[in-house]
Amino acid sequence: MYLCSMSKVRVRFAPSPTGGLHLGGVRTVLYNYLFAKNNGGDFIVRIEDTDQTRYVPGAEQYIFDCLQWCGLEPDESPLHGGEYGPYRQSERKEKGIYQQYAEQLIKDGHAYYAFDTPEELEQMRTMYTTADNPSPQYDHHLRMKMKNSLTLTADEVNTLLTNGTKHAIRIKMPENEIIAFNDMIRGDIQNESGLVDDKVLLKADGMPTYHLAVVVDDYLMKITHAFRGEEWLPSAPVHVLLWKYLFGLDKMPQWAHLPLILGPSGKLSKRDGAKYGFPVFAMNWMDPKTNELTEGFKERGFLPEAFINLLALLGWNAGTEQELFTKEELIQQFSMERVHSGGAKFDFEKAKWFNHEWIKKLPVNHYSDKVKNIFENNGLAVEGNEKFESILSLVSDRCTLLPDFYTQAGFFFKDPETLDTESVKPKWNADKQHFFTEWITQLNSISSWDAVAIEQSFKELATAKNIKPGDLQMPLRVMLVGGKFGPPVFVIAATIGKAAAINRIQQALGIFSTF
RNA sequence: GCCGCGUUGGUCAAGGGGUUAAGACGCCUCCCUUUCACGGAGGAAUCACGGGUUCGAAUCCCGUACGUGGUACCA
Numbered sequence: 001m002y003l004c005s006m007s008k009v010r011v012r013f014a015p016s017p018t019g020g021l022h023l024g025g026v027r028t029v030l031y032n033y034l035f036a037k038n039n040g041g042d043f044i045v046r047i048e049d050t051d052q053t054r055y056v057p058g059a060e061q062y063i064f065d066c067l068q069w070c071g072l073e074p075d076e077s078p079l080h081g082g083e084y085g086p087y088r089q090s091e092r093k094e095k096g097i098y099q100q101y102a103e104q105l106i107k108d109g110h111a112y113y114a115f116d117t118p119e120e121l122e123q124m125r126t127m128y129t130t131a132d133n134p135s136p137q138y139d140h141h142l143r144m145k146m147k148n149s150l151t152l153t154a155d156e157v158n159t160l161l162t163n164g165t166k167h168a169i170r171i172k173m174p175e176n177e178i179i180a181f182n183d184m185i186r187g188d189i190q191n192e193s194g195l196v197d198d199k200v201l202l203k204a205d206g207m208p209t210y211h212l213a214v215v216v217d218d219y220l221m222k223i224t225h226a227f228r229g230e231e232w233l234p235s236a237p238v239h240v241l242l243w244k245y246l247f248g249l250d251k252m253p254q255w256a257h258l259p260l261i262l263g264p265s266g267k268l269s270k271r272d273g274a275k276y277g278f279p280v281f282a283m284n285w286m287d288p289k290t291n292e293l294t295e296g297f298k299e300r301g302f303l304p305e306a307f308i309n310l311l312a313l314l315g316w317n318a319g320t321e322q323e324l325f326t327k328e329e330l331i332q333q334f335s336m337e338r339v340h341s342g343g344a345k346f347d348f349e350k351a352k353w354f355n356h357e358w359i360k361k362l363p364v365n366h367y368s369d370k371v372k373n374i375f376e377n378n379g380l381a382v383e384g385n386e387k388f389e390s391i392l393s394l395v396s397d398r399c400t401l402l403p404d405f406y407t408q409a410g411f412f413f414k415d416p417e418t419l420d421t422e423s424v425k426p427k428w429n430a431d432k433q434h435f436f437t438e439w440i441t442q443l444n445s446i447s448s449w450d451a452v453a454i455e456q457s458f459k460e461l462a463t464a465k466n467i468k469p470g471d472l473q474m475p476l477r478v479m480l481v482g483g484k485f486g487p488p489v490f491v492i493a494a495t496i497g498k499a500a501a502i503n504r505i506q507q508a509l510g511i512f513s514t515f
Numbered sequence: 516g517c518c519g520c521g522u523u524g525g526u527c528a529a530g531g532g533g534u535u536a537a538g539a540c541g542c543c544u545c546c547c548u549u550u551c552a553c554g555g556a557g558g559a560a561u562c563a564c565g566g567g568u569u570c571g572a573a574u575c576c577c578g579u580a581c582g583u584g585g586u587a588c589c590a
Contacts, residue, residue: 016590051589118588132516135586168588186520195518196586203588210590234519234585259521260583267583310527313539317528321538340521340528343583347526350540360553397553408551423550470549477550485551 009041011225013074014214016048017059020285020294021066023268023346024229024261027311031258032227033072034312034334041224045077046217047088050207057288066282066296070304071327084221089213098208101216101246102169102201106149110245111201113149114138114170115160120147137197140175169202171211171238179237184225184256184336191237199238211235215242218253226253230343233257256336259315260343268346270294278348282307301374301401302351303367306358310351314344324357356400364392371405378406380413391495394487408486412496415504416482419511423484424475428515435465435472436479436509443502451494454501458490479508 011032015025036043045067047060064079076082086092105111116124121138124146128136136142143150148170149157160167177193201212208216218226236255243252261268264276274294283296297307305326312330313323316339325333359367368389372382382388395408442457458476462469477489480501486492493501 014590018590048590054589114588116588121588130516134516137517137586166588170588189519191519200588205588207588209588214590229584230520231584232590236519257520262583264526313527315527319529321529323527323539342521344528345526347540350527353540395552398551468549473549481550483551487551488548489550 007222007224009036009039009224010044010222011036011041011227012044012046012218012221012223014046014048014217014228015063016051016054017063018051018054018056019059019287020270020281020296021063021283022270023280023282023311024258026066026070026282026307027261027314028227028229028258029067029070029072030308030311031256031316031334031336031339034330035225035227035336036075037331038334042075043072044082044084044221044223045074045080045087046221047078047090048210048213049088049090050093050203050209050213052090052205052207062283062285069283069298070308072308089208089217092213092217093207097220098202098212098216099206102208102212105171105201105242105245106169108245109172110241111169111171112143113157113161114168114198114200115147115152115165116168117166138170139173139197140194143170143172143198166204168200168204170198170200171241173198173238173241179240181236181240181252181255184254185259185339185341186257189233189236191234193237193241196235196237199235201242211238211242215239215246219243219247219251223253225256227256227258230257230260256339259340261314262343262345264345276348278351301403302355303358303362303402305362306351306355309358310354313354314346315340324354324361352400359396359399359402364389364396367402368392370402374403374406375410375413378410380406380410382413394491394495398485411481411486412492415500415507416480418482419508420478420483421511421515424478424512425515427471428475428512431465431467432472432475433509433513435461435467436475436505438465440502440505443498443505446498449494449498451488451490454493455490475508475512476505479505 013029013032015021033043035041045064049055049060060078064077067073074080076084076087078085078087086095092098102111106113124138124142125136128142138146145151150172152160173196174193178190179193180188180190183189199211200209202208214226217223236257240249240252243249263269263280268280270280279295279297279300281294281296283298285294285296286292287294298304308327308330309325312325312334316334318325318333319338322329365385368385371392372388375382391409391412392405395405398408399405439458439461442461443454446453446457458472459469462472473489474484477484477486477492480489480492480496496504
C-alpha cells in the first residue's frame with residue numbers, strides 16, 4: 001500500500017559512528033529491515049560521519065558487527081558495496097555532492113551565507129536570552145541582526161567570500177507557512193515554518209549538517225521510505241522544505257517517526273545499563289577514549305533470535321496473540337500500520353522471558369558453541385559435542401540466559417565446589433549415613449550403569465532399611481549436584497558416570513558424618 | 516518559555532461508540548513434580564483528569580495535568 005510508484009522499496013539506516021549501538025537504534029534497523037524485506041526491497045546502511053569532532057575510531061565497524069550478530073545484513077553499505085556509493089557522507093562530501101545543492105538553494109533565495117563566528121553566536125544568545133525565551137533562535141526574528149548575506153551588501157559578501165572567510169550556509173525559513181506532511185505512524189503532521197530556526201545546512205568546514213545530507217542522500221540513493229526516531233519530528237519541516245526546494249515533494253520518501261524506547265525512569269540512556277543492571281547496547285562497547293566498557297545483550301547471554309524478537313514487539317504487534325516470531329515470520333507479518341505512536345518502557349524481565357523461550361525453542365546445537373565458550377571461560381574444557389549437547393538439553397528448561405547453562409550444568413563436568421549442607425543437616429542421622437555407605441558397595445557391583453538400574457537399587461535398599469526413598473533423595477542430590485536443583489537425580493548419577501558418582505557420595509559422606 | 520509528539524493494570528499491549536476491557540511479562544495461590552525448573556488451573560485494571568457530543572465513550576471533540584523530545588556550524 002505504500003508502493004505508490006513502481007519503484008522498488010529502498011530504506012536506509014543512517015547512524016553516526018560515535019559510540020555503542022543502542023536498543024532504540026537496533027529497533028530502528030529492525031523496522032527498516034522488516035519493512036524492506038516485507039516489500040521485497042533493499043536495506044541500505046549509510047554512515048553519517050559529518051561531525052568530525054565526534055569521530056570515534058572503531059564505532060563504524062562495531063555497528064556492522066552488531067548488525068551481523070542480529071542477522072540484519074544490509075544490501076548496500078560501505079562494507080557491502082552498492083550502486084549508490086559512496087556510503088559514507090565524509091566521502092560524499094569529498095566529491096562535492098553537498099556544496100552544489102547548498103549553492104543552488106542560495107541562488108534560488110532559500111538559503112544564505114552566514115559569517116557569524118561561534119563567539120558572535122554565543123554573544124547573540126546571551127544578549128537575547130530572557131526568562132521567557134531561554135533559548136533564542138537564529139530565525140526570522142534575528143537573522144537581520146546577524147552577519148550574513150541578507151544583511152551585508154553584495155560587495156561585502158563577495159569580498160568576504162573571495163577572502164576565504166569561514167562561513168556557513170543557512171536555510172531561510174519562511175515566516176508564515178504551514179508545512180504539512182504525512183507520517184506513516186502518526187498521520188498528518190503540521191508545523192508553522194516561523195517557529196523553526198534557520199538551520200545550518202553547510203558547516204564552515206564544508207561538511208553538510210544532517211539536515212542537508214539526509215535530504216540530498218535520500219534523494220540520490222532513491223530512498224522511498226525514511227524511518228527515524230521521534231526526536232527528529234521537530235526538524236522534519238526543514239527536511240520537507242528542502243525536498244520541496246531541491247527535488248520536489250512528489251519525490252520525497254514516506255516518513256515514519258518511530259516512538260521512543262524509555263528506561264525505567266524516563267529516557268533510556270547509556271548509563272542506565274550500570275544503574276539498573278541490564279544492558280542497553282547490542283554488543284559490548286569499549287569506548288576507546290575512556291576505556292569504559294558498556295555491556296551488551298550478546299555478552300549478557302542473549303540469543304540474537306530473542307533479541308530481535310523482543311525488540312520487534314517493543315512498539316509493534318501482530319494483532320494476534322503470537323509473541324514468539326522467527327525473523328522470517330516477522331518479515332512476513334510486519335506492517336507499519338501496527339506500529340505504536342506512543343513510547344514504550346523497556347522491561348528487562350520481559351526481555352529475559354523472550355530469551356528463555358528461545359532457549360527452549362531452539363535445538364541446543366544452535367547455541368552449544370556459545371555455551372561451550374562460556375564453560376571454557378570458566379575454566380571448564382569441554383570435549384565432544386554429542387554428550388555436551390545432550391546434557392545441555394537436559395537443563396535448557398532451567399536457563400534464561402546463556403551463562404545459566406554453566407550454573408545449571410557445570411556439575412556434570414566437575415565435582416561441586418560447595419555443598420548445600422544446610423538443607424541436609426536437620427534431617428541427617430546415622431541410619432542415613434549407613435544407608436549410603438552400604439549403597440556405595442552395591443553401586444560398585446551394579447551391572448549396567450543407567451538411571452533405571454541405579455534408581456532400582458536405591459529404592460530396594462531404602463525399603464530394606466525401612467527408610468522412605470524420598471527422605472534419601474534430597475541428600476543424594478546435594479551430594480551429586482551441590483544444591484537443590486537440576487534434572488532427575490538418577491539421570492544425573494547415570495550421566496556423570498559410576499566413578500564420579502561414587503566418589504561424590506563418598507566425599508559428601510565425609511562431611512555429613514560430622515553433623 | 517515556546518513548539519512537537521504521546522498517555523488502556525507495575526511493564527508490553529488488544530480493542531477505534533454498546534465487550535464480563537483480550538493476551539503476555541512480573542507478582543500471588545493451587546495442581547503436577549519426594550529437588551529446581553517446565554507444564555497446567557486460578558487471582559488482582561473501569562482505560563491520566565475535567566468538560567462536552569451521544570440513548571450510550573476506553574473508543575469522537577475541547578481543555579488541563581503528566582511524560583517525552585526539540586529549541587547546536589550533534590546526529
